[in-house]
Amino acid sequence: MDVKTTCLGVLVMGNATGYEIRKAFEYGPFAHFADGGFGSIYPAIAKAESPGMVTCKKHKQQKRPAKKIYAITDMGREHLFSTLKKDPGEDKFRSNFLFALYYADALPAEWIDEIITKRIADYKQKIECLVNINNQYCDDKNIAPTLIRHKGIEYYKAMLGIISNKKDKFIAAAIDNRNNNIKQP
Amino acid sequence: MDVKTTCLGVLVMGNATGYEIRKAFEYGPFAHFADGGFGSIYPAIAKAESPGMVTCKKHKQQKRPAKKIYAITDMGREHLFSTLKKDPGEDKFRSNFLFALYYADALPAEWIDEIITKRIADYKQKIECLVNINNQYCDDKNIAPTLIRHKGIEYYKAMLGIISNKKDKFIAAAIDNRNNNIKQP
DNA sequence: CGTCGCATGTAACCAGTTACATGATTAA
DNA sequence: TTAATCATGTAACTGGTTACATGCGACG
Numbered sequence: 001m002d003v004k005t006t007c008l009g010v011l012v013m014g015n016a017t018g019y020e021i022r023k024a025f026e027y028g029p030f031a032h033f034a035d036g037g038f039g040s041i042y043p044a045i046a047k048a049e050s051p052g053m054v055t056c057k058k059h060k061q062q063k064r065p066a067k068k069i070y071a072i073t074d075m076g077r078e079h080l081f082s083t084l085k086k087d088p089g090e091d092k093f094r095s096n097f098l099f100a101l102y103y104a105d106a107l108p109a110e111w112i113d114e115i116i117t118k119r120i121a122d123y124k125q126k127i128e129c130l131v132n133i134n135n136q137y138c139d140d141k142n143i144a145p146t147l148i149r150h151k152g153i154e155y156y157k158a159m160l161g162i163i164s165n166k167k168d169k170f171i172a173a174a175i176d177n178r179n180n181n182i183k184q185p
Numbered sequence: 186m187d188v189k190t191t192c193l194g195v196l197v198m199g200n201a202t203g204y205e206i207r208k209a210f211e212y213g214p215f216a217h218f219a220d221g222g223f224g225s226i227y228p229a230i231a232k233a234e235s236p237g238m239v240t241c242k243k244h245k246q247q248k249r250p251a252k253k254i255y256a257i258t259d260m261g262r263e264h265l266f267s268t269l270k271k272d273p274g275e276d277k278f279r280s281n282f283l284f285a286l287y288y289a290d291a292l293p294a295e296w297i298d299e300i301i302t303k304r305i306a307d308y309k310q311k312i313e314c315l316v317n318i319n320n321q322y323c324d325d326k327n328i329a330p331t332l333i334r335h336k337g338i339e340y341y342k343a344m345l346g347i348i349s350n351k352k353d354k355f356i357a358a359a360i361d362n363r364n365n366n367i368k369q370p
Numbered sequence: 371c372g373t374c375g376c377a378t379g380t381a382a383c384c385a386g387t388t389a390c391a392t393g394a395t396t397a398a
Numbered sequence: 399t400t401a402a403t404c405a406t407g408t409a410a411c412t413g414g415t416t417a418c419a420t421g422c423g424a425c426g
Contacts, residue, residue, distance in 0.1 A: 002386095006284065018407090032278060033279060033280040036386085039387060039389090040385075043385095066406085084292055085292065088281035088300060091278065094218060095219075095276040095277075098218045098276075099215060099219055100273050102214075102215055104332075105329050122275075143289075144287055144290050144355060151283070162340065187414095188413085224379090224416070225414050227378070248422050251378085252378090
């Protein structure tokens, strides 16, 4: 799913500026499975505007760049939903954290302790963030967004549980092998 | 984590060819959180070879390109482990599947049913794959790989449980809104 | 007779990240 | 006074994907 399409996904829920779209990616209910920074969002909206998938109204402000409020068009809606009806393909999960833990046996126990402790705190914060999301992205008429939000919460809780349970074992693995090195080929 | 480093991560567990490295990314115990196709692996190994992070021995074969068996060097090990001691940063999870489900209210119920049913089958297969991994990547001396493998299994089981529980609700959301459309701004 | 597995690689392409460019207002 | 929020955007870079190029052997 390219950034243009995810932007349309935000705009279908209500008009927004580029800045607000980015906030939706960062704090919105699908923050944990879609993203986009300024450097990709602004060009993406421009790419959506030229064929007419979105329209733009400028609101002048004092001492700031004019707000550009984008609205999705029928063409934009069609593009979004036809994309959504295509095979979603596999999820992509990339984790340097797990990659590092994989080699816990060859890393200092303090480091393993540190990254796991930090990650546990991160997960707790993510859960809180998803729990506290207000309704600006969730219309009552639409049930799915709420379900997805709950799914996100359950996902992080599952991650939290797994990591918390195994924390001591990982640290022990690192301690046990403090003076060994990883298997030499 | 760039492909060069993940390749070193495979090689630290034993010598391998480019082809075998790719298999490790696809079926190995960290297949669910790291990756790389041929188009990225071959150039990555070449980039690791020139400064001396890996060495290469050619084994001629009949009627096939010579096998190039790579071995990690001390420099390669150092590069790997020093990278592993850096802040792993956030995990990246991108899911077109969840993105589509988010708009279930505006999509055909049959489609939602189809993608959820398929995803449940996918998760079951992933679990089986991780359960059946043999020890070629898991040395008994090293505990962490096994822990990570179990973590992968628990992760997919959690995903499976969440999706299975909510399946009917998502389909109902799609059915209920069959003649409505998503909120118009 | 087709497709999967083995086995290497290159080149064009594309999408997204990072850094740059600008700058007032407000809360800690 | 420092950092965060608001608000837009461009340009260079980087890194990975896709398609191309080659081709035999085994299995069904």
